[in-house]
Amino acid sequence: MKNISLKIALFINYFVFAALLNSVGILILKSQNVYGVSENLAGWLDPAKDMTIAVVAFFVGSLLPKFGHKKGMLISYIIVFVGCLTMYFADSFFTVALLFACTGFSFAIIKVSVYTLIGVVAETDKAHKSFMSIIESVFMLGIVFAYIVFPLFNSETDPKAWLNVYLVLAALIAVVFIFIAFSKFDLPAEVPSSLKEDVNTMGNLLKRPLIILFAVFAFMYVMTEQGIMSWLPTFNQKTLHLNESLASQMAVILMLSIAIGRFVSGFIIKKIHWYIYLTSCLVAAALLVIFALPLASGLAVTNISTLENVPLIGFVFPLIGLFLAPIYPIINSTILSATEKIHHSAVAGLLTFFSAVGGSFGSVVIGRLFQVVGGDKVFYFALIPLTILIVVLFFINKTTKKTEINAD
Template identity: 55%
Template sequence: MKNAGIKISLFLIYFVFAALLNSVGILVERSQTIYEIAKPDAAFLELFKDLSIAIMAFAVGSFLPRLGFKRAMLISLAVVFFACLGMYFGNSFWSVKLLFLTTGLSFAVVKVAVFALIGYITDSKKSHSSLMNLIETVFMLGIIFMYVIFPLFFNDEVDKNAWLRGYLLMAALIAVAFIIILFSKFDITSSPSEGFSKDFAQMLNLFTKPLIWVFVAFAFLYVMTEQGIMTWLPTFNKDTLKLDAKLSSQMAVLLMVSIALGRFLTGIIAKKVKWFYISVVCVILAVVLVLLVLPLAKNIDAIEINSLADLPVVSYLFPLIGLFLAPLYPLVNSTVLSSVEKSKHSSLAGILTFFSAVGGTLGSLLIGNLFDSFGGDKVFYLSLIPFALMFFIFFIINRLTTETTLES
């Protein structure tokens, strides 16, 4: 397989960072239970992570090719390796903050590197789209891994610090990824740097292109919607569907599984079907699912759950929205990136990562602040607004990418 070493490296590093990044929900609970941190202080971890991603992504996008993609990935892995050890030995809320700070900063570098590298190791828009979907599928598998495997270390009744051994496992996985990437050949030749100020100016110059503004709007809306649903689905299960806390989190994993499955299938379908048709159909189906399924969440009474058959039907059906959300982000990202010169992929990936992080933070805050006001059975109807906006954005992006390719 051509560029097999690079592709394996991208899969591995995305898996590791997906697991660490999306452990916020787990660490929020652990911080309250183990470190006796108040809810408002624990909730600050989400912002801590996303702001570090946003700031670093905007700063690193222009000069990453000069640093070197392989070197940047190795440095990022080394940083989070020591952050995981810091969690195990530090065992404090400050260790948690440091973990998310370093993970956020490192992931910003990794995401820009990965998105840029995809352009260098694929030779067509369809192969670019297919690889993008597979990498995003691996990202979702990393999230599932964290939520399924990490809690197995919990043993609060016997040893309240037993959960920290999960970070020794993460450190070991990071070390494996580091070694594989270290010995992988990265035969990538990027355009020579003209200096940081000129590189940064060229990145900002991308905002003179209409396509970039539309792309930024899509990235913001999509991540705002996905994160809003993903972050608050356990609360929806608990408060609205009347499931217990543990079952609420377990059922939320269905959303991650459906997104992973959706991206895996899209990686196959995208080789034969144009991104535009897949995206339009998926956003329509997402709207239909919201309109048909959310009414089932109204006025549910608490009942004893003795088997999976006792669960409310909506607890199974609503997470299936992940199947329709799944294709949108990687397909549109791939379409726009592959319409830009490879030398600009790093800068564009930095812009994308910045606005994605901001959108994710606002999505979580928006749903969180409106959850009690609207009620859990109504708050997710708000997703219909960004879905409608994305529907029209697809037509604009399709026209802009069909007519022209961004030039210097």
Template identity: 40%
Template sequence: MVIAAIAISYYVFAILLNSVGTVILQSINSFDISKPEASTLEGFKDLSIAAVSFLVASFIPRVGYKLSMLLGLALVAVACALTPSIASFWFIKVLFACIGTAFALVKVSVYAIIGQLSSTTKAHSSLMNTIEGIFMLGVLSGYWVFAGFIDPNNDASLSWLNVYYLLAALVGFTLIVVALAPIKPVEKAQSEGLASEFFSMLKLAYKPIVLVFIFSIFLYVLIEQGIGSWLPTFNKEVLGLPTQVSIQITSIFAIALAVGRLTAGAVLTRMNWYPFLNICLAGMATVMLLSLPLAENVADSTIASWVDAPIAAFLIPLIGLMMAPIYPVLNSVMLTALPQHQHAPMTGLIVVFSALGGTTGSIVTGFIFDAVGGQQAFYLSLIPIGALVVTLFFFKRASSSLSPKGAQ
């Protein structure tokens, strides 16, 4: 029941969080705004995640994981229910700020609960990849759910906002499941004051392994969100796909991420995580170098459906298969190197730097997209991929000096 509760919570937030690429495209169409202005939606989502995680991560164990999750779900249910009736870009910003705030509460709680349910590195990594895989299935569902509410004959129509009534109902159901789940309170090593717990989280960031880790997480999410948030717009403006098809075909990216995360656990039982992640990074670079040249001069042709789409539309999203295992594996290696009572504050740091990376990736990609085009914006993802190879090397060296619990 506990695993079901955290799984469905992650599923519903996957739809909400990763709808930002679709909402960016639809906001440009419906509200007649620029790409740089639309890219601020990522900031409202991610900076609220970062701020809330930074301020309350150490406080969540004191309040309780279940109550934190319930508060987050209730906030999002109300925001989703109000969105179609207000129907304005300023409230879309408010919505994503609410989603980010709620997800910070939920993610810190979920990661800590996974620590409660796992006794070894392998068990932790397996459950982490399963939950993250379910998250990606939610992302996949979201593209089709949103596409189903888009008027194919009128890009400027606001009918797509009605999807939020459906999402409000789904969040409400999730709230009931979490309320019924027997989620245990945290087992604290000792009683500390709130201020002491907050500064304990800050002290974690001064450890060399943690510094390298959070920079690695920052780079990874910068790449993922830079591509994921702008792929629907890339499909429409660079590849010339209709709006509805642009969003639907982006689901290949989510499928690739889901398959990569759900299968990574099996691979990691036979292979050490460090060479495996380096192979993944090499694969990411290869996909971009092979697929982006195929995106040149294809927008001039008439495309009405998936059948007419150029091969680049199917190849570029496959980068998700290669990048998928990186985030959960890095998190598992880091978290299992720490005692359980430090999982919540460590997760706070993970969420903060993930959020900062996501905002940076989306905004930078949006500005480059607007200035010089989508192809050049996506080519520049090769820079953080190369930087991640370097940080991964130092993270491996730092983690090797520790003695993590359980078998590796």
């Protein structure tokens, strides 16, 4: 199979970093329970990784092709390997924030590499969209892995037992490092350019109407998804009254629904125009928020530790992932396909930058709103970015049609 080594490398990269990055929801809850921090302070764990991603991604988008994608990946794994071991031995809220900063730095390199290399693997527009959806579904499976593995290390008798998960992750990272080191990436060489030229390239791209729309889309979408994903375990414990382990385990429903949604969308997008499909998904997500969240009001305050006692909303609300799932990879693919391949790395850098800023903003806002309006109302605010996304999709569709006409 063509490019099989490269495809496997992309899948493994995304899987491992998905587990590291998106354990933030578990660590937000854990930081409140173990280190005694407030919701507001715990909400800053997302910016610890996302703002690091944003800063690194803005510069790495143009520099990475000349430095080498493979070298970048290997350095990324060394950094997170050290971060995991530091977390195991140091054990503090500061160390948690430091680990996410290390993970954010590394993921900026990984994401730009992966998005650029997809252009090498996929030769047609439809193949690009399909592969993008599949690789994003692999990302969600990595998150599912995190939400299953972390609760397994919780212990009522040993409060530090959960830290052992970082030894497991360090071992997994070491294995992946070896695989990447011996994988062959058959990539064309880049013509060297100066840092000033690289920054100018990013700036010129931001002058394009399609890229501006793309920036707004990335910010709004990740703000919505990250806000829900990072705070769902806290919502499950503090609003639905599940115990800590069950609160994290129930969040797996959201991750699985996103993984399934992205995998299925890889096939659906070949049959239905992306604009009709994604607009329908956004409307369905908004309707789920409107009709499901009232189920969170007025619940009896009890300590729920078994599945049969979990309120209905604990199963229904996470299904929003089915509708959010296709949006991110398909729009990313649409924009990348409408941009010259020589600019794919720079566009991936811009995408990663605005996604990271949106993720940081969403988590901090939800953390603040959790304290102000309460957990039973906090996710209603997702309706604002969902509405904006519907409008942005309309203009992206309109702009890409013009681009196609001009290309013809």
